[in-house]
Amino acid sequence: xxxxxxxxxxxxxxxxxxxxxxxxxxxxxxxxxARAIVMPNLAPPVTTxxxxxxxxxxxxxxxxxxxxxxxxxxxxLTDDTxxxxxxxxxxxxxxxxxxxxxxxxxxxxxxGVTDLSRCHDALAVMAEAGLPLLVHxxxxxxxxxxxxxxxxxxxxxxxxxxxxxxxxxxVFEHVTTADAVDFVTSSRAGVAATITPQHILLNRxxxxxxxxxxxxxxxxxxxxxxHRQAVLEAAVSGDxxxxxxxxxxxxxxSRKESDCGCAGIYSAHAGIELYAEAFADAGRLxxxxxxxxxxxxxxxxxxxxxxxxxxxxxxxxxxxxxxxxGGESIVPFRAGRTIRWRLDRS
Ligand code: NCD
Ligand code: ZN
Numbered sequence: 001x002x003x004x005x006x007x008x009x010x011x012x013x014x015x016x017x018x019x020x021x022x023x024x025x026x027x028x029x030x031x032x033x034a035r036a037i038v039m040p041n042l043a044p045p046v047t048t049x050x051x052x053x054x055x056x057x058x059x060x061x062x063x064x065x066x067x068x069x070x071x072x073x074x075x076x077l078t079d080d081t082x083x084x085x086x087x088x089x090x091x092x093x094x095x096x097x098x099x100x101x102x103x104x105x106x107x108x109x110x111x112g113v114t115d116l117s118r119c120h121d122a123l124a125v126m127a128e129a130g131l132p133l134l135v136h137x138x139x140x141x142x143x144x145x146x147x148x149x150x151x152x153x154x155x156x157x158x159x160x161x162x163x164x165x166x167x168x169x170x171v172f173e174h175v176t177t178a179d180a181v182d183f184v185t186s187s188r189a190g191v192a193a194t195i196t197p198q199h200i201l202l203n204r205x206x207x208x209x210x211x212x213x214x215x216x217x218x219x220x221x222x223x224x225x226x227h228r229q230a231v232l233e234a235a236v237s238g239d240x241x242x243x244x245x246x247x248x249x250x251x252x253x254s255r256k257e258s259d260c261g262c263a264g265i266y267s268a269h270a271g272i273e274l275y276a277e278a279f280a281d282a283g284r285l286x287x288x289x290x291x292x293x294x295x296x297x298x299x300x301x302x303x304x305x306x307x308x309x310x311x312x313x314x315x316x317x318x319x320x321x322x323x324x325x326g327g328e329s330i331v332p333f334r335a336g337r338t339i340r341w342r343l344d345r346s
Pocket of ligand 1: 136
């Protein structure tokens, strides 16, 4: 059996939710990753250092006793976020980034930013403090075709922002297009991107494979094959500006399989294994460690992890469901199908 030992990875984009849902999903992340950037899109959103500290305590309370997993908290940027919110976040030592959701772009983004110029003072303080801005890079203009929303975001919002605040660290989250990859690779220093497993393993045909597939629906939505290939190439390129962020986004099965099914794919149950599969298929397993365990830590100016994990090429069947205390369940990525790599439990 082929095996691969790598430095313990980190997940630089994760939705942990809260309460019963968090209790159901947290063990999957903790088993694989040493740290994770925890998204703030709860209802209500995490907009202050105080709320982030309280959310962090709820995460820590659900960790197994022997776990040294570190949740890296984030703030949710709103039209009202001011310089003082940022200073308090930096001073807390618990907040590692601020997330920009354009209002209405995705799940729980109603409180997001309607006009980025309103946030200029807060962003200027972030630039000074070295606190990264994480962007959900899609315009919300209903006139714009859903497959073009990322490209339009680059032109309308991101390119001007990168120029206006030349020292602001920016992570273009979950890039899905060749345009986004090109933008990042030709950008100034301090601009990076996360890449999810679904955007390197699937294309938009997979949304309709034999029928409508709600569990493959996320935002930004899956794109055409040429974009999948461009994003995969960026992931396996060894370029330090690209790193792992699963965007694992659990929703109850009933909310996904509905007349208006919500966006989000749950992948934490195989949060490193899915990337191993994609990198192996691309013949670039040798570059997995840097993508999963080095580039993100370096970008965030955090130490690389010391521990290691071992991956084995040994196919396993993903369960149909993951039960949530309280009676709901989650349908994980690849449910009922095979993943070729597994984590060594020894
Ligand atoms: C995320 C969620 O469910 O919170 N959904 C998704 O499709 N990725 C929100 C997000 O990251 O856009
Ligand atoms: Zn997300």
